[in-house]
Amino acid sequence: xxxxxxxxxxxxxxxxxxxxxxxxxxxxxxxxxxxxxxxxxxxxxxxxxxxxxxxxxxxxxxxxxxxxxxxxxxxxxxxxxxxxxxxxxxxxxxxxxxxxxxxxxxxxxxxxxxxxxxxxxxxxxxxxxxxxxxxxxxxxxxxxxxxxxxxxxxxxxxxxxxxxxxxxx
Numbered sequence: 001x002x003x004x005x006x007x008x009x010x011x012x013x014x015x016x017x018x019x020x021x022x023x024x025x026x027x028x029x030x031x032x033x034x035x036x037x038x039x040x041x042x043x044x045x046x047x048x049x050x051x052x053x054x055x056x057x058x059x060x061x062x063x064x065x066x067x068x069x070x071x072x073x074x075x076x077x078x079x080x081x082x083x084x085x086x087x088x089x090x091x092x093x094x095x096x097x098x099x100x101x102x103x104x105x106x107x108x109x110x111x112x113x114x115x116x117x118x119x120x121x122x123x124x125x126x127x128x129x130x131x132x133x134x135x136x137x138x139x140x141x142x143x144x145x146x147x148x149x150x151x152x153x154x155x156x157x158x159x160x161x162x163x164x165x166x167x168x169x
Contacts, residue, residue: 034168035145040089040104041067043147043167047102051163057156060093067091070103078103079150080124083116086146099132102160103150113148117141120150144168 036043048061070078070088078090078101088105107113121141127133140151140161149164151157 036147036167040087040106040147044089044091044102044104046167047160047163050166051156051159053156053159064093064095065091066094070105077128079105079120080122081119083119084108084111097132098154099126099129099134099152100156101150101152105148105150107146107148109146111146113143113146117143117148120148124150124152126152 038046044067053061068074068090070085070090072082075082075085075088078088083105084107086106086108088103091102093100105116107116121139124139124141126136126139134152134154138152138154138157140149140157142149142161142164144164144167149161151160153160
């Protein structure tokens, strides 16, 4: 009887450990078990609503940023590479003295997300704007499930990244 009880406890501990590790992996981004609900525009709105941003940047959200659809024709400009995706958007300034862009990409089912993230990180151009650019160290590429985020910003990237990661609950 004691052996059965010990075996049961060991199995319960192992199962609990596996579940705990899986949840920790999701918290660090790249969680394949969670897909974000809602449209990319809704996800973008949640990021902007919850991010701890500078007041001057927050003003640009309502008045100075535009959201564009990323298509196969402009994919290389925004993401630095041609990738297959289900849908994608870019949030960028109409006019702003510093370089900034936030892209959200929902990849197709079964896509190799880690490879796509690497392609974006390796190929996106931090100097694509006229007269301004982003330090390559300030390029963030991450994902939650099938949604990849690209942030290029010298001063707001970490706050936006934290707000994105908080969406996985």
